[in-house]
Amino acid sequence: MSATPQPFRPRRRSTRLLAAAAGVATVGALVAALPASAGESAKKPGHQQPGRYQDVQLLSFNDLHGNLEPPSGSSGRVTENQPDGTTKTIDAGGVEYLATHLRQARKGNAYSVTAAGGDMVGASPLISGLFHDEPTIEALNKLDLDVTSVGNHEFDEGAKELGRLQNGGCHPTDGCYVKGKKFKGADFPYLAANVLDEKTKKPILKPYWVWKKNGVKIGFIGVTLENTPGVVSAEGVKGLKFKDEVETIDKYAKELEKKGVKSVVALIHEGGLPASSSYNYDCDSPGGGDGISGPIVDIAKNVTPKVDALVTGHTHAAYACTVDDPSGKPRTVTSAASFGRLYTDTTLTYDRRTGDIARTAVASANHVVTRDVAKAPDMTELITKWNALAAPIGNKPIGYISGDISNAGAESPIGDLIADAQLAYGKELDPETDLALMNPGGIRAPLTYAAKGTEGDGVVTYAEGFTVQPFANTVNLQDFTGAQLVQVLKEQVTGTNAASPKVLQVSSGLTYTLDLTKSGADRVVTDSILLNGAAIDPAATYRVATNSFLAGGGDGFTTLGLGTNDLVGDDDLAALEKYLLATSSATNPIAPPAANRITIVQ
Template identity: 80%
Template structure:
């Protein structure tokens, strides 16, 4: 699989805005009740006096989630927990996620709701654990079919294996190289993938359907799906070959008009782009008085410019949780939601449909995020699905590849897991060329940490191939290239400048490379050039250094254009093999490897 950037890259040509707390004039559900003739309370809707026909107002349930990334089994470590703010202001963490539990929660939520839609905002697949990634994410598509997903936008990860593979996931068929994994031919997705802003460069037409209309009786709601315009910057060139990615706002506004011309007035945008709430708690109320900064990031700019014809925005990509209102171009509040990632949350939104106008009563929209707790019964059909695919993956996935003495987390500006991968790539590179000086790893290519606690069938501290695959699922190669000292310095400055100015991407350094990152400064100056050392010696701008990176970075990915200018290229094995070799060579049951200290970058704040 091709490489990917972090799940929250910056957007170009847009500045990030801060959304202040609750927008003035938001009508409450009580205000709606007063405004709707004959309505006693929210949810009590009436038709003609004394009549028995359909009521004028119909509540439609919209269940949504995003960024599942093939996490069928409960994610581990911090990836499998959410933070909940308590009534007294304290917080607690809750174990969350797992498709067996998500199915139970969604099925329970749908009970009593005849008008219910399930939608998603992209990255259903890609960067997936072994149980799904080993089989080109067919297991996840099968699970989403069983889950009752109706529609999703594409995300950047849907392009990890290219347009042809995405089309196969939608339409079905055996993999062109690996063939069929089971006796039954893969049937593809029962749900619709929407890609309104992804065009075939030659034909200038959308790769997949741009929109879809859900209908039940006389109620109809249109969905427009887009991914972030910057997808080519965070997916390998092969993954987006022959495709053009257009502006999200312009695309949504275009197809909103198309839907309106077809008589569809109720519209929801599924957008694989997101924001950054002021709190990490999933139930943080960013509209509450005194809530602080609310939400920032690319979605704010998008939401403020998407036509008022769109009634709600379901978003993703940043892996954050929020339920916020952001003013539309007319200044009226509009609901914008995101349900974290990895199946840990789902969003339940009530859309009140007005049969007389065919539109959503925006002032009545209510929404909340809910935890996919693991205290409910597992869905038996999902358990059977996981058992089936695990049996196929077990001969590969259960093989031990190393031993650790404690959790190796993937958290922080410089993460212990990122450092370990950089060390592994440097060690491997030296077997190809002993003159290799250092290695750099992009943070978005590190998808998880390693957990010490045992799973079924393994002991504490054992690292299996499946766990390693979860950490590095992209099958990038380890590439060697020559860079001058000046180029190396410039590459480090690109972490916090250019397209990475607003959302820095801090490269994970191998042992021996040290420098200071000063957050009190701005732009490229945040990298203190004079502090950069390699094995204690200053970087010589005129000298040549042999540098190891993955193939994604070597191609200039993630805004590191200077890394794409290296010379004397040498392509090695895939990055997971390099990690496996390092763990095997440097750990054993009696001498496990310890987490790196993550002290190579000195942070000034």
């Protein structure tokens, strides 16, 4: 294990740019009347004293994943409920617009703090990922981000690289990207309260940070999901121990209280799922709100009442809900979807007398990062600079498609395409390769047909391919028995995947039925599993291509970590590029796969 990253060293921040404030919707019926002095200063002849109550604006977002440019396709849209009961989609996202919206929201709010819920980097498009996410850190500095928790993707390149993003320095192998300019690192602290160095037993980065202004003090504790080792490559979390989220937050909330900080916000990279995909769905509405489900609910119900609000992430969902704390008191739980499409505006009313948040006065709502506002010039300049460096690689054509290849659905057209590409590459390495399996979480975007920039319709560039598969996993071949292969398919809906199935994308020739009306492993209809029309023989040996993440048992597919006769090939994006170049041309583009290999019964 490399040396533990050095602690965060704050640098002088630039003055915030302030612009038009966004209104904040009340969550449920929580807003209670406050004394007339709330949010105001008590005035006396000749001088001015702060009033008892001070409104603090908390702006937050999560799961940016290096999306500096506006995301394409469905990744760049949000759904909005309309007053008449219909819905509409809105194009959203892009840091040029996010910066403008945040600066407008801060206008008139002297007490404003901006926080994030992790996964700021990792699985990033080429403009950021090609440069190990230095461009995203630069953008977040310009956004005046104050603090963020780590997410699982902050560990994609390991703890040492995370430490470099925090404290600066040029990349150890790629060096400095701009001649004579050293990467400065983040102006904000990354918080990793539940991520310990196995040797020292101490957090690898700061566990908490305290925002202070004119006597107002709010502590922020940052954690990532305890199961980070299950969703990150083994190399990325080598030498690290991930502790329970609730236990960790409770520990540091007590420590903050001992230091005189009674107002606390938890930044948690774990999330939930609302009943509606609309960003403005009122999950607390009487008789109509169904709240949220998922791992964050148990965390929210059990985290100490000392914590006043939870900013969450990971699921890429949008919600501004309340969940009762252990004392039965409602507490705000928010998430702003992903890719910079939304931001959350929360009002925390700070009681100067008690030093705590007047919880009945908390109000929170999500707002769309629309693209109908002026672009922030400093962000445009940043994007232009990094695009110029990436262009020689990113603009290279690697294939042609006849229509959008979607990333939607349990089995997606893009998933089928990637699985087919890995099968074809596997057969080059070993003609005995039988099939390929791809994890859905490793597919980060669709391929879109429409022109982008100077690209012609239907042209797939290297930059687009990189956005789809940014992890630089290798394609690995392993042998499994037929019985093990069936067990792998059952692991899609059992174990850690029981509550939220992870449906593997399968190569051409493998077909089966997934019956979601049943429970447990029975959801995989065993006698429906066919390979090239023949039933799987439990005793036979099958040669399977997967990426290195799955080959290590990632995403709960422990059986895939038991393969034999390993053969490690090139990276998965190279396999996709090779497949597209071999099977498509401008006059004979690839059509979107039908996504009909898995029959889903619901």
